Amino acid sequence: MLVEGPPDRWDAVTEALLHFAARRDHVQKTILPALEQGTWVISDRFADSTLAYQGYGHGLDHQLFYKLYAMVLGSFAPDITIILDAPAELGLQRAKLRGGSEDRYEAMTLAFHQRLRQGFLAIAAREPNRCHIVDATLDLNQVADVVLDLVLRNLKLSAT
Numbered sequence: 001m002l003v004e005g006p007p008d009r010w011d012a013v014t015e016a017l018l019h020f021a022a023r024r025d026h027v028q029k030t031i032l033p034a035l036e037q038g039t040w041v042i043s044d045r046f047a048d049s050t051l052a053y054q055g056y057g058h059g060l061d062h063q064l065f066y067k068l069y070a071m072v073l074g075s076f077a078p079d080i081t082i083i084l085d086a087p088a089e090l091g092l093q094r095a096k097l098r099g100g101s102e103d104r105y106e107a108m109t110l111a112f113h114q115r116l117r118q119g120f121l122a123i124a125a126r127e128p129n130r131c132h133i134v135d136a137t138l139d140l141n142q143v144a145d146v147v148l149d150l151v152l153r154n155l156k157l158s159a160t
């Protein structure tokens with residue numbers, strides 16, 4: 001619903017509400033029960049993407065984002081967040097290789113993608129203890145090594 005169709009299919013508020021509705025359901029039905037059982041949860045994207053895409057990208061009022069966050073998630077937040085950073089042009093080039101019809105966000109302008117990259121970097125600068133930026137221009141194995149090292153060090157785990 002969100003990833004297909006023309007770029008102007010939804011406005012920023014509608015998109016934010018849809019992403020938060022899906023996130024609420026995901027947290028309630030999947031993430032919290034897993035955490036309660038002691039299972040580690042890895043999520044590919046979370047609320048930072050809403051602030052970056054709908055806030056920095058589409059101009060959603062940041063106060064509205066924080067209100068929705070508080071209403072939907074309360075004080076729930078990830079222990080660690082890894083932001084894979086690359087120039088917007090490179091990210092778009094890679095995303096195109098995926099093919100398929102789920103390209104609504106990829107069809108948005110380069111300026112939009114540059115704004116949301118700056119948004120992710122601003123989020124990381126505000127929360128340096130939680131957010132870690134990884135250079136995603138490196139090759140896949142190097143990126144994986146850096147991510148593993150960051151997770152082990154920050155969660156005080158060992159590789160053995």
Ligand SMILES: Nc1ncnc2c1ncn2[C@@H]1O[C@H](COP(=O)(O)OP(=O)(O)OP(=O)(O)O)[C@@H](O)[C@H]1O
Binds near residue numbers: 045140
């Ligand atoms: N470091 C890298 N070097 C080369 N190719 C990469 C690298 N990282 C990702 N890719 C390729 O880029 C494409 C998009 O990456 P990926 O599938 O991880 O993004 P995604 O999670 O689908 O993105 P989105 O969350 O925006 O939908 C994939 O084809 C992936 O193999």
Ligand SMILES: Cc1cn([C@H]2C[C@H](O)[C@@H](COP(=O)(O)O)O2)c(=O)[nH]c1=O
Binds near residue numbers: 054
């Ligand atoms: C969570 C979230 C995602 N998006 C955008 C970013 C991606 O281009 C698509 C698909 O997300 P996926 O989780 O990688 O499948 O949606 C967004 O705009 N706002 C969000 O909160």
